[in-house]
Amino acid sequence: MIDFLLRVANLCKKELLAIFKDPASRVILFVPAIMQSLVFGYAATYDLSNVPYALLDQSRTGASSELIAHLDSTGVFHRVATLRTQADIREVIDTEKALLVIQIAPNFEQQLSAGQSAAIQLILDARNSNTAGSAAGYVSAVVERYNAELRARAGAPPAPLTIESRAWFNPNLETRWNLLPGLIAALSMLQTLLLTALSVAREREQGTFDQLLVTPMSPLEIMIGKALPPVLVGLAQSTLILLVALFWFGIPMAGSLVTLYTGLVFFTVASVGIGLSISAVSANMQQAMLYTFVLLMPMMLLSGLTTPVRNMPHVLQVITMANPLRFAIDLVQRVYLEGVGLATVWHNLIPLSIIAIVTLPLAAWLFRHRLV
Amino acid sequence: MSGFRTRLVSLTRKEFRQLLRDRSNLAIGILLPMVLILIFGYGMSLDVKNAPVGVVLEDPSPTAHEAMAGLQLSPTIAPVLLGSMHDAEALMRERKIDGIVRVPSDFSRALAAGNAHVQLIVHGADAGRATIIQAYVSGALAQSAVRQADRGGGSTGADAPAAGRVTVEQRMWFNAANTSTWYLVPGLIVLIMTLVGAFLTALVMAREWERGTLEALFVTPVRPVEILLAKIIPYFAVGMLGLALCLLAARFLFAVPMYGSLLAVVLSSMLYLIVAVSLGLVISSVTRNQFLASQVALIVTFMPSMMLSGFLFDLRNVPTAVRVIGHVLPATYFMDLIKTLFLAGDVWPLIWRNCTVLVAYAVGLLLLARVVTRKSLD
Numbered sequence: 001m002i003d004f005l006l007r008v009a010n011l012c013k014k015e016l017l018a019i020f021k022d023p024a025s026r027v028i029l030f031v032p033a034i035m036q037s038l039v040f041g042y043a044a045t046y047d048l049s050n051v052p053y054a055l056l057d058q059s060r061t062g063a064s065s066e067l068i069a070h071l072d073s074t075g076v077f078h079r080v081a082t083l084r085t086q087a088d089i090r091e092v093i094d095t096e097k098a099l100l101v102i103q104i105a106p107n108f109e110q111q112l113s114a115g116q117s118a119a120i121q122l123i124l125d126a127r128n129s130n131t132a133g134s135a136a137g138y139v140s141a142v143v144e145r146y147n148a149e150l151r152a153r154a155g156a157p158p159a160p161l162t163i164e165s166r167a168w169f170n171p172n173l174e175t176r177w178n179l180l181p182g183l184i185a186a187l188s189m190l191q192t193l194l195l196t197a198l199s200v201a202r203e204r205e206q207g208t209f210d211q212l213l214v215t216p217m218s219p220l221e222i223m224i225g226k227a228l229p230p231v232l233v234g235l236a237q238s239t240l241i242l243l244v245a246l247f248w249f250g251i252p253m254a255g256s257l258v259t260l261y262t263g264l265v266f267f268t269v270a271s272v273g274i275g276l277s278i279s280a281v282s283a284n285m286q287q288a289m290l291y292t293f294v295l296l297m298p299m300m301l302l303s304g305l306t307t308p309v310r311n312m313p314h315v316l317q318v319i320t321m322a323n324p325l326r327f328a329i330d331l332v333q334r335v336y337l338e339g340v341g342l343a344t345v346w347h348n349l350i351p352l353s354i355i356a357i358v359t360l361p362l363a364a365w366l367f368r369h370r371l372v
Numbered sequence: 373m374s375g376f377r378t379r380l381v382s383l384t385r386k387e388f389r390q391l392l393r394d395r396s397n398l399a400i401g402i403l404l405p406m407v408l409i410l411i412f413g414y415g416m417s418l419d420v421k422n423a424p425v426g427v428v429l430e431d432p433s434p435t436a437h438e439a440m441a442g443l444q445l446s447p448t449i450a451p452v453l454l455g456s457m458h459d460a461e462a463l464m465r466e467r468k469i470d471g472i473v474r475v476p477s478d479f480s481r482a483l484a485a486g487n488a489h490v491q492l493i494v495h496g497a498d499a500g501r502a503t504i505i506q507a508y509v510s511g512a513l514a515q516s517a518v519r520q521a522d523r524g525g526g527s528t529g530a531d532a533p534a535a536g537r538v539t540v541e542q543r544m545w546f547n548a549a550n551t552s553t554w555y556l557v558p559g560l561i562v563l564i565m566t567l568v569g570a571f572l573t574a575l576v577m578a579r580e581w582e583r584g585t586l587e588a589l590f591v592t593p594v595r596p597v598e599i600l601l602a603k604i605i606p607y608f609a610v611g612m613l614g615l616a617l618c619l620l621a622a623r624f625l626f627a628v629p630m631y632g633s634l635l636a637v638v639l640s641s642m643l644y645l646i647v648a649v650s651l652g653l654v655i656s657s658v659t660r661n662q663f664l665a666s667q668v669a670l671i672v673t674f675m676p677s678m679m680l681s682g683f684l685f686d687l688r689n690v691p692t693a694v695r696v697i698g699h700v701l702p703a704t705y706f707m708d709l710i711k712t713l714f715l716a717g718d719v720w721p722l723i724w725r726n727c728t729v730l731v732a733y734a735v736g737l738l739l740l741a742r743v744v745t746r747k748s749l750d
């Protein structure tokens with residue numbers, strides 16, 4: 001038993017030395033994780049803060065400029081052009097000068113003062129339908145506030161129904177709040193998978209793996225020795241991103257660190273298992289990297305990080321069952337934002353364990369029975 | 373000149389053979405684009421459809437039922453009638469429902485008096501989804517309440533003074549169906565070109581550097597330009613194959629419209645592919661190590677072209693520093709170009725602007741690749 005531990009510890013030490021000996025790889029394993037979480041944390045927002053718009057005001061009355069003043073006072077909308085004819089609309093939208101054009105018809109004020117409803121036209125650039133939808137929502141909200149004012153001024157009773165809206169777990173509904181916890185798992189997976197896949201493939205390419213096989217070490221020991229260092233690197237990366245989320249972006253963590261790390265350990269071991277299996281079937285580093293990538297892209301896209309798993313068709317939802325990232329993201333987000341304990345998220349640990357239990361022995365077996 | 377051509381042709385033939393011999397290259401050149409096309413077309417969707425929302429009717433009156441009827445009409449949400457707030461909160465904690473609409477017991481009386489309240493709670497873990505549900509539910513409820521009040525009289529009846537109302541008629545240009553597939557599939561072309569161009573090239577070249585086979589080639593009579601060209605051509609071909617797959621899928625599988633000209637799409641994709649391949653060449657000759665090259669390529673290509681190119685998140689709404697980073701990436705310009713070509717048409721000012729930037733990148737990166745490659749010979 002002691003021999004076993006000693007051999008594993010020695011191999012781990014050698015592997016860690018191999019990873020950190022090169023200053024460039026020391027940098028590449030940690031600096032990008034921090035930078036990416038910072039940049040993506042700022043980039044990932046569906047909230048609008050700067051909407052360039054163009055105005056085609058054919059009414060030119062007190063009422064229309066009042067409505068536009070409401071829009072301008074939000075600070076989100078910036079008028080970039082004042083159009084004269086309807087024919088000008090196409091140009092500003094096509095060239096992306098404006099995200100939307102507001103057209104106010106000539107009889108706008110007459111209709112309003114007659115107590116009728118007056119329509120404004122909203123033309124949106126829906127090349128990104130998401131942004132366009134949010135912008136339309138913002139305009140509607142401004143118009144609703146203006147309507148309430150009109151009612152009050154006319155002495156009409158306020159709207160008969162008010163809706164009190166509240167959001168659980170993310171009171172201001174910021175996209176960043178669900179993205180950054182997701183990145184704790186996703187960003188570390190990118191690099192741990194590659195690191196693991198390369199560790200055996202490199203030795204195989206350089207012929208040193210054969211030497212390792214003739215040492216007294218058993219395949220199990222080799223596997224553990226190869227698996228532990230990338231697990232440590234992965235957990236270190238996750239920790240860095242967690243720190244960015246907590247202290248830079250100030251996203252409060254509702255759950256416990258113990259639950260979070262329990263989940264992360266299961267997840268990292270499962271990812272490393274996949275990485276080792278890839279390296280065991282690859283003949284050289286290039287193949288290991290390419291196979292990793294072929295797996296990695298679908299895993300990222302089908303993880304729920306950028307689009308919810310529940311929106312996917314049933315067949316793809318079934319495929320996500322083999323994707324460790326899908327379970328890790330669910331677990332991390334729920335522990336982080338909702339503060340749930342292991343009792344609620346333990347079901348994520350089962351698939352992660354199965355992936356690890358299948359891939360790690362498979363890799364160990366493949367080490368001995370080289371396929372390539 | 374004829375010597376140039378013979379050398380180039382035979383070198384290129386060798387590179388092609390090398391490319392075809394390894395299954396992993398084909399996996400990334402053909403299998404990955406196909407998998408991605410299916411995922412992007414079918415699997416990724418930012419549209420909210422049939423989101424389960426619990427409705428707790430503490431007021432069982434017909435008025436309350438009718439007010440809620442408006443929620444059933446759209447495909448956005450799927451209302452589920454629940455017995456109590458306690459049940460609803462439990463389901464929400466399990467994320468079985470995305471929101472709760474609570475209609476208090478005095479609802480119909482309060483509505484008649486013109487001051488009814490309805491409580492709406494959304495699950496905020498997915499902020500984008502929650503915002504859409506919030507906007508949709510409030511809109512639908514407010515509308516049906518106004519309709520009921522207008523009909524039922526009450527204090528908003530005929531004797532009350534009339535107030536004008538502004539309504540918004542919105543028209544979504546370029547994406548009439550308002551589906552995210554329409555911009556996800558063109559965006560995919562950017563991802564695949566980046567992957568095949570920059571990632572694959574960086575890897576393959578780094579391998580040659582690491583093994584020293586590139587230096588071995590330099591001592592033969594072939595010139596560095598010929599070596600670089602022979603390396604570029606096969607990956608360029610793989611990239612074009614990926615483009616063809618994407619275009620076919622966009623057209624026949626997902627029926628994404630293409631308002632711009634096919635020629636413009638193909639030419640601008642070729643231009644971007646040159647940029648991506650040159651980027652790969654620069655990365656590989658700067659790192660000269662497969663591990664570093666793969667990490668650098670991953671960090672400067674894949675994640676940014678997804679997160680920072682304006683593909684998912686609009687660059688207009690991010691802080692200046694992030695916007696600057698986004699605009700340093702060539703992917704941003706190609707993304708703008710390809711989305712416009714597909715959904716808006718041949719908008720020439722935009723095409724010229726973005727193509728000029730891409731040409732500048734291509735020239736700059738190729739020169740840089742040439743410079744860093746020459747250094748090794750000294």
